[in-house]
Amino acid sequence: MTGSTENQRAAPRSDATRATILAAARERFAADGYEKATIRAIARDANIDPSMVMRYYGNKAGLFAAAVSIDPQLPGLPVEPREEIGRTLVRHFLTLWEENGELTALMRVGATDPAAADRMGSVLREQLIPLARHVGPEPEQAPARAALCASAVLGLALTRYVLRFPASVALSREEIVDWLGPTIQRYLTAPTP
Amino acid sequence: MTGSTENQRAAPRSDATRATILAAARERFAADGYEKATIRAIARDANIDPSMVMRYYGNKAGLFAAAVSIDPQLPGLPVEPREEIGRTLVRHFLTLWEENGELTALMRVGATDPAAADRMGSVLREQLIPLARHVGPEPEQAPARAALCASAVLGLALTRYVLRFPASVALSREEIVDWLGPTIQRYLTAPTP
DNA sequence: AGCGTTGGCCAACACTTGTTGGCAACCATG
DNA sequence: CATGGTTGCCAACAAGTGTTGGCCAACGCT
Numbered sequence: 308m309t310g311s312t313e314n315q316r317a318a319p320r321s322d323a324t325r326a327t328i329l330a331a332a333r334e335r336f337a338a339d340g341y342e343k344a345t346i347r348a349i350a351r352d353a354n355i356d357p358s359m360v361m362r363y364y365g366n367k368a369g370l371f372a373a374a375v376s377i378d379p380q381l382p383g384l385p386v387e388p389r390e391e392i393g394r395t396l397v398r399h400f401l402t403l404w405e406e407n408g409e410l411t412a413l414m415r416v417g418a419t420d421p422a423a424a425d426r427m428g429s430v431l432r433e434q435l436i437p438l439a440r441h442v443g444p445e446p447e448q449a450p451a452r453a454a455l456c457a458s459a460v461l462g463l464a465l466t467r468y469v470l471r472f473p474a475s476v477a478l479s480r481e482e483i484v485d486w487l488g489p490t491i492q493r494y495l496t497a498p499t500p
Numbered sequence: 501m502t503g504s505t506e507n508q509r510a511a512p513r514s515d516a517t518r519a520t521i522l523a524a525a526r527e528r529f530a531a532d533g534y535e536k537a538t539i540r541a542i543a544r545d546a547n548i549d550p551s552m553v554m555r556y557y558g559n560k561a562g563l564f565a566a567a568v569s570i571d572p573q574l575p576g577l578p579v580e581p582r583e584e585i586g587r588t589l590v591r592h593f594l595t596l597w598e599e600n601g602e603l604t605a606l607m608r609v610g611a612t613d614p615a616a617a618d619r620m621g622s623v624l625r626e627q628l629i630p631l632a633r634h635v636g637p638e639p640e641q642a643p644a645r646a647a648l649c650a651s652a653v654l655g656l657a658l659t660r661y662v663l664r665f666p667a668s669v670a671l672s673r674e675e676i677v678d679w680l681g682p683t684i685q686r687y688l689t690a691p692t693p
Numbered sequence: 694a695g696c697g698t699t700g701g702c703c704a705a706c707a708c709t710t711g712t713t714g715g716c717a718a719c720c721a722t723g
Numbered sequence: 724c725a726t727g728g729t730t731g732c733c734a735a736c737a738a739g740t741g742t743t744g745g746c747c748a749a750c751g752c753t
Contacts (some may be wrong), residue, residue, distance in 0.1 A: 470611075549702050
């Protein structure tokens with residue numbers, strides 16, 4: 308099964324539908340969450356038979372795992388104007404969220420599924436906390452500071468992209484950066500209050 | 501059917517199981533979200549037959565509506581040391597969240613169900629925005645300021661009570677007040693950045 | 694006692710879900 | 724041409740869902 312020693316005869320057209328399924332899955336998961344996004348609905352969106360989804364991705368969990376891959380490249384961020392890191396982070400997360408809607412899906416699912424929740428937590432553990440340790444004072448406070456940053460960023464994502472509060476959706480990118488930037492900056496670098 | 505012109509003969513013992521069902525429903529909804537919290541599971545928790553749930557609450561939606569009633573009495577808050585309103589609000593929300601877990605249920609459900617999302621939004625509309633209008637400068641900015649406060653508070657609730665990030669759970673009540681208080685204060689009262 | 698009302702359970706319905714196996718068409722290679 | 728693997732669809736399965744109606748036991752009344 309897909310174990311190919313010499314599979315170079317031009318991409319089979321299955322790859323096309325494979326991608327189509329994945330795209331449909333992303334949209335559905337983002338829009339409806341895990342349970343309400345049924346395989347049948349996803350297959351219908353992709354103009355494909357439900358059984359094909361199973362063939363390509365094994366089961367629903369596998370499809371979800373494939374649909375939502377997350378890695379905000381935090382280590383690649385410019386830390387340099389150190390008093391600007393708050394704004395930089397907010398901008399980074401905003402583009403991240405607007406470019407791929409899978410993040411919304413991940414939040415919707417994480418609200419009920421522990422596995423997805425842990426997946427979000429891994430970003431905190433492996434990227435945000437190290438960043439906080441690197442950029443802020445008193446390294447042993449890094450987890451707390453990072454958690455606060457996460458709550459600020461995810462809170463905005465929640466009200467804006469998941470719950471879609473009109474007042475939150477109405478905020479412009481610049482407003483958000485101007486308001487949230489200093490908050491993140493303080494959470495990361497300010498001395499303990 | 502239940503159309504009673506004269507139903508005053510002392511609380512029937514059905515009220516007891518009625519309450520038992522409601523309690524079980526709250527826990528299940530909070531723990532599992534709307535779809536995964538099945539009527540059968542709730543009934544099992546309440547040591548009752550599933551059909552009783554239907555009899556008492558009509559249908560699943562009705563049960564959820566009854567289980568999750570939310571009204572943070574924001575208007576009743578002391579606004580007075582006006583430079584303390586940030587801390588006051590954070591403390592208020594923390595106790596609110598710790599006293600009744602239905603709020604966690606509401607967030608879990610709001611992540612996928614638009615009706616529940618709107619229900620959360622109503623709190624913003626009817627209580628937070630008026631508060632922001634009353635306490636902050638430039639009343640026409642009240643929606644934006646209130647939305648930012650909501651994102652901060654809900655973000656913490658998300659990471660702490662829903663996703664249960666260890667780093668967020670580890671925060672003490674005082675730490676949270678000390679960190680989030682100034683943030684809310686700034687969102688509400690600071691001049692436009 | 695007999696009566697109706699109430700609180701409760703059981704079994705079943707109709708439906709949707711994820712998932713599986715069999716079968717028809719294609720397409721490149723021998 | 725034949726062959727074998729790929730790509731796809733159809734029909735069905737078993738399990739779980741919300742929901743309904745009928746039946747039984749206990750209680751309060753006259």
